[in-house]
Amino acid sequence: MRDGPFDIGLADEAATRRLGEDLALALKPGDLVCLEGDLGAGKTTLARAFLRAMADDPDLEVPSPTFTLVQTYDLRVPVHHLDLYRLGAADEIDELGVEEMIASGIVLVEWPERAAGRLPPAALTIRLDQDGDGRRARISGAAPALKRLDRSLAIRGFLAGAGWSHSTRRFMFGDASTRAYETVEQGGERRILMNAPRQPDGPVIRDGKPYSQIAHLAEDVLPFVAIGEALKTAGFAAPSIHAADIEAGLLLLEHLGSGNFLANDGSPVAERYAEAGRLLAALHGKSWPETITTSQGVAHHVPAYDRGAMTIEVELLTDWYMPYVTGSPVSAEVKAAYVAAWNTVFDRLESAEKSLVLRDYHSPNIVWRDDRQGLDRLGLVDFQDAMIGPAAYDLASLAMDARVTIPPEMERATIEAYASARAAAGGFDRAGFDEAYAIMAAQRNAKILGIFVRLDRRDGKPVYLKHLPRIRAYFARALVHPALEPVAAFCQSAGLLDDTLS
Incomplete structure (x- = not known):
């Protein structure tokens, strides 16, 4: 798990859009993301892909906020898209109420350097640069956000290993536990991605055991695989498992409807x-x-x-x-x-x-x-x-x-x-x-x-x-x-x- 700055290659425009989707599955309310790079480096492409993934709408109209400075989207998590290219003076950033935006959702900022250090600390900074025929993304930030993005990128790698490298990813739901689910689609076929990483044990409650062990809660995805196979063998409609990484806590499942x-x-x-x-x-x-x-x-x-x-x-x-x-x-x-x-x-x-x-x-x-x-x-x-x-x-x-x-x-x-x-x-x-x-x-x-x-x-x-x-x-x-x-x-x-x- 990467806990420091790293960079990834983006071979083409589609790869930049996929990074936007991966980002949409990693961010949470309270995150401020700075997008850096020269004109034409792909910041708007990345921002547009992120917003369309958050909205689950590939045709979402995403106007550039170059002149308005701020464009707000009421999505499953509110998103505030800022473009500071035409910011008149750095102190104008105070009038935008960025801290209030962070309190209500996710803030995505293009041209953050125009704010001259007046922005709150960024959860992530993504710098895009041309790299031959493609791009290179340099990613840095706070450890918790880096960990979430690294997990999302690992899921993309898991999908690629299963032959789903070009799939679209959409948030499905997160339940009352630590599990989260996505719908993934490729070539008109849909599947379900279960994201259930092994969690560290909680505090000892009694008899030297944490609550999860006393209550017999699943600690990895092996029980899901085992019980699912037993149910299917007995004639019940449990989802087929198309790919599994039990150690990583990732399953690619049949979409039952x-x-x-x-x-x-x-x-x-x-x-x-x-x-x-x-x-x-x-x-x-x-x-x-x-x-x-x-x-x-x-x-x-x-x-x-x-x-x-x-x-x-x-x-x-x-x-x-x-x-x-x-x-x-x-x-x-x-x-x-x-x-x-x-x-x-x-x-x-x-x-x-x-x-x-x-x-x-x-x-x-x-x-x-x-x-x-x-x-x-x-x-x-x-x-x-x-x-x-x-x-x-x-x-x-x-x-x-x-x-x-x-x-x-x-x-x-x-x-x-x-x-x-x-x-x-x-x-x-x-x-x-x-x-x-x-x-x-x-x-x-x-x-x-x-x-x-x-x-x-x-x-x-x-x-x-x-x-x-x-x-x-x-x-x-x-x-x-x-x-x-x-x-x-x-x-x-x-x-x-x-x-x-x-």
């Missing part, structure tokens, strides 16, 4: 949730190994969704959510009472049916494919954290969708679609499953309440707070089951079920 579970008005489509319930019934009707050997001969042990993992997850409620709503930390005595209540409930799971738990089986992670039939109608795209645990967990994840409000009647219909399919196959303990469903629904929603607050408080992602009312309602709905009485009693005594906190 873009259909979702929502109607045009944004409401959930009941039959799609029911169909996803029936797919789970098929999945739970199969036997799953605890160790999966990939086609490359690498073994992955599927961890157990054990009490340690379940407990550390529900503790997110006392660690993050309760302090958020009460304004003060939770005492050791209160936390101990909470964990004791959950342990009483978890005892009831000893006899619950176990199966492969995909762990985040809800609408954002299931692709609806209207032109397909049977199991192929639903594409599965998020399963790297899969475990062997209570089968009911994934149905609770689906029927109490964290990102979509599912009315009680639709939840019941989804459960019935699953239960009917299981009963038809024989040997289904409905009463036992219903109890496990309520327990895992409460467990999942307690966890998510904590995670969404943590994403705001620790990770600076306040957008997740908008989901809290929905998750609180789901949590209260699950606590009605008699099996949850110890946890319900704790929540009642702690005021967590009061209207003022929900």
Whole structure:
């Protein structure tokens, strides 16, 4: 990983445009980028390619801000494009409000030398110079931004090695974890790029382990490869893997489509949730190994969704959510009472049916494919954290969708679609499953309440707070089951079920 200045060759105009795309996948709000070089060196070409990639619009009109000095674009991250070539005097830069621009998005500056040192420190400086028939880009800047750009350039290299050197790259989404996704297109074919570098372990929480190890979170992309191959072998629609660099955390995946579970008005489509319930019934009707050997001969042990993992997850409620709503930390005595209540409930799971738990089986992670039939109608795209645990967990994840409000009647219909399919196959303990469903629904929603607050408080992602009312309602709905009485009693005594906190 390069942590100092470096230079790269740009053989032609297309290579300069690709650098603009790579830059668009590397920058983040608060970055100021200085573009240096003589007239005709390619600064405008680079800036235009960057803006079109940010907009996901190859035809975006990008007028030169030579006379206006500033052109602002309201994109997924606001971008302020400055051209200081005709700046009258260096002190005019103060009137532009560059620091305010940086606070609101990304700032791209051509001819930064005209500012005579009055610009804030640049995250990156890119100098373009003619180099024979091509160009050479000299890149310097702050270590964090250099690291991000170096990662983006490494992804370009990975794509080239897979035969996709001339592909266009577009941001798809970054989820609540450290993974990010891109759509890449070449010759009319589309694929998905998963960018999931191995993360350093967090602080030790207990038993000498960080949270990720206690909760059995995937630490590299091997689990995704292993579980995906197992799902495909069993007849489910997981994406084919066209290229993989497990050490680097990069996968080039089949694009399964873009259909979702929502109607045009944004409401959930009941039959799609029911169909996803029936797919789970098929999945739970199969036997799953605890160790999966990939086609490359690498073994992955599927961890157990054990009490340690379940407990550390529900503790997110006392660690993050309760302090958020009460304004003060939770005492050791209160936390101990909470964990004791959950342990009483978890005892009831000893006899619950176990199966492969995909762990985040809800609408954002299931692709609806209207032109397909049977199991192929639903594409599965998020399963790297899969475990062997209570089968009911994934149905609770689906029927109490964290990102979509599912009315009680639709939840019941989804459960019935699953239960009917299981009963038809024989040997289904409905009463036992219903109890496990309520327990895992409460467990999942307690966890998510904590995670969404943590994403705001620790990770600076306040957008997740908008989901809290929905998750609180789901949590209260699950606590009605008699099996949850110890946890319900704790929540009642702690005021967590009061209207003022929900």
